[in-house]
Amino acid sequence: MGASIQINGITHRFSGKGPNVLENLVFDMAAGRSTALIGESGCGKSTLLHMLAGLMLPTEGCVRINGQQVTKPHPEWNMMFQRPGLYPWLNVRQNVALGLQFTGKTEALAQRVDEMLALVGLSDKGAARPQDLSGGQQQRVALARSLAVEPDVILLDEPFSALDAFTRRNLQLEVRHIAREKNITLVLVTHDIDEALTMGDSVVVMGRNPGTFQSVMNIDLAYPRNPIDPKFAKLREDLMARFKHSVEGQPQARQTSFDAIANNTNKIKTPAHERPLDQNNGRSSSLPLNR
Numbered sequence: 001m002g003a004s005i006q007i008n009g010i011t012h013r014f015s016g017k018g019p020n021v022l023e024n025l026v027f028d029m030a031a032g033r034s035t036a037l038i039g040e041s042g043c044g045k046s047t048l049l050h051m052l053a054g055l056m057l058p059t060e061g062c063v064r065i066n067g068q069q070v071t072k073p074h075p076e077w078n079m080m081f082q083r084p085g086l087y088p089w090l091n092v093r094q095n096v097a098l099g100l101q102f103t104g105k106t107e108a109l110a111q112r113v114d115e116m117l118a119l120v121g122l123s124d125k126g127a128a129r130p131q132d133l134s135g136g137q138q139q140r141v142a143l144a145r146s147l148a149v150e151p152d153v154i155l156l157d158e159p160f161s162a163l164d165a166f167t168r169r170n171l172q173l174e175v176r177h178i179a180r181e182k183n184i185t186l187v188l189v190t191h192d193i194d195e196a197l198t199m200g201d202s203v204v205v206m207g208r209n210p211g212t213f214q215s216v217m218n219i220d221l222a223y224p225r226n227p228i229d230p231k232f233a234k235l236r237e238d239l240m241a242r243f244k245h246s247v248e249g250q251p252q253a254r255q256t257s258f259d260a261i262a263n264n265t266n267k268i269k270t271p272a273h274e275r276p277l278d279q280n281n282g283r284s285s286s287l288p289l290n291r
């Protein structure tokens, strides 16, 4: 399980003569790693995530998962949204089973659903209707449904932002833990710096108008991460500074030991997908890959 993801020189416009919403994005994610994308509202995070999910094609460039160009959704690349998207007329078990049914993985279905409900701590809620559960429990059901198909990739679009702080933190820790156990590649879109630091092996800071990758920070902290750890606090400060620069459109002022900054992303003239693959040791990323 786990799959590598390459973002290969993506530029996107929603209409022919419209502005670039995303511009020359280049980044590699190794299988089983977690990348948090952080940026202001409107910088194109959701648009990019939809491209990773195969729900939308970029105007230029492409996404590759395990080397294969993404042109449509795949059942093992799962997307989780801010709202859990459960069917109110189905009970929790039936909702969890849906992904398995769609993908035809119906062998030992009842047992698989039991395992998933146990994994997310909802063994006693199988017969309940989703609308009778709390917001956090509903997101757990959505998570169980995603995990049931043994995905290689989970794409999370601000999935915890509607939850209270306590539930949010528990789910952040649990999702990261489960993904590590199962070697699932995670891409997390967020505008919450602590969430990015709690869940990401790397944090990519995006700028807007057009959406670009401004800098990348490797988060070299053990899991589970604790926001009151002084190293966490130091990283938060560093990330805040980068975030501020990205918002103000200033060049990166300061480089730190975590640096894997590539402000040169926008200077690349030839889109990465047009360059031979053996350039850069077979990879096309100008942003260093964090392994």
Ligand SMILES: Nc1ncnc2c1ncn2[C@@H]1O[C@H](COP(=O)(O)OP(=O)(O)O)[C@@H](O)[C@H]1O
Pocket: 014, 021, 039, 040, 041, 042, 043, 044, 045, 046, 047, 048
């Ligand atoms: N379907 C669409 N048509 C035209 N513009 C869009 C569409 N979807 C998003 N946009 C624009 O693209 C930009 C990026 O949007 P989005 O990816 O939703 O940003 P984020 O998720 O970072 O808040 C915004 O300016 C938004 O208005």
Ligand SMILES: [Mg+2]
Pocket: 045, 046, 047
């Ligand atoms: Mg969004």
